Amino acid sequence: MKQRKLKKLASIFLASSVLVGALAGCGTSTSGGNSVSDDSDTIKIGANLELSGNVASYGSSIGDGATLAVEEINAKGGINGKKIELIKVDNKSENSEATSAAIRLAEKEKVVAMIGPATSGNTVATVSIAEKYKVPVVTASGTAPNVTENKDGKINDYAFRTCFIDPFQGTVAANFATGELGAKNVAIYADNASDYAKGLAASFKETILANGGKVVAEEAYVAKDVDFKATLTKIKSANPDFVFIPGYYEEVGLIVKQARELGITVPLMGADGWDSPTLVDLAGGDALNNTYITNHYSSEDPDATIQEFVKAFKAKYNEAPNAFHALGYDTVYFLKDAIERSGDTITSVGIKNALAETKDLSLITGTFTVDKKHNPVKSATVLEFKNGSQVFNSKVNP
DSSP states (O other): OHHHHHHHHHHHHHHHHHHHHHHHHHHHHHHHOOBOOTTOSEEEEEEEEOOSSTTHHHHHHHHHHHHHHHHHHHHTTOBTTBEEEEEEEEOTTOHHHHHHHHHIIIIISOOSEEEEOSSHHHHHHHHHHHHHHTOOEEESSOOOGGGTBOTTSOBOTTEEESSOOHHHHHHHHHHHHHHTSOOOEEEEEEETTOHHHHHHHHHHHHHHHHTTOEEEEEEEEOTTOOOOHHHHHHHHHTOOSEEEOOSOHHHHHHHHHHHHHTTOOSOEEEOGGGOSHHHHHHHOHHHHTTEEEEESOOTTOOOHHHHHHHHHHHHHHSSOOOHHHHHHHHHHHHHHHHHHHSOSSOBHHHHHHHHHTOOSEEETTEEEEEOTTSOEEOOEEEEEEETTEEEEEEEEOO
């Protein structure tokens, strides 16, 4: 009887120990965030990126830009004498993988900040993890408003971005269409399963109508579609003088190619989702003539700081940096600035507070101040494709 009782007590003690251990293992993260100890030589920053899958071009570019920034900072002594350790995790361009990657970075790797996924959808999937573990996530290119602000107006305390938001891009595109190109009757062809595309389409339409223009056709496609000719034929029959195509490069490349094959010769325009070398491979240089995008920066911008960055990037990667490269680079320097202002003890909570207080920070993609919704107020660039290359057109201030 005593032996059985002792076994029972031992089982209870063991179960209690396991429970306490589990709580202790995650307690630091869920209650007070992560921190860098005084005796540590490194500051861990996570990078939850699309390194494979449908939009690998975006994540890989952000990762390359971030790597260059980390190498520069470390070569100059790091931050407060500590070197940055960039921990990259592939989210495979999937929401569920992005969530798993965020948990790993916050809980296992104990990072004090995360560079978030490239797409808005994947970033939104990580926000609840950032909030739970009190570790800020900064997306370089997640432009949908709901990354930082929920539908009920609540701001996600631990979510930030270095890119401008979709409504601004849609407004810039519409003003460019009516003001610079003289468009009056426009068509919209958007991915109806993408928050990114729907947000851009909504702000574009609103501004077109406010400018006195008319939307003569609105059509939709779904990601991973490959044949767009039937819908493009409908758009052509509406006789638009401009077509707005918010979406990602994999579908857009085929849409542009097929539109030109059907004889749609009017200007086509999109946003930063077009920005990938793969777009030119899919569409062809000739088909992309007379197309435009809103973007975060141009490697052809004559600004001296931008050209210094372009030179450094070319020296490392032997290619000109695109906007995703620049945004990845800027995101690391955005975090560096916040870490330096966050206090003597580096904590994820302190970094979050410093990110929210950022003012007049000069980076490659512009000088910005973080607004109350955790969005940077910054300029946009309009680029034109000529024979497969992006050419700087103009810069638009907010």
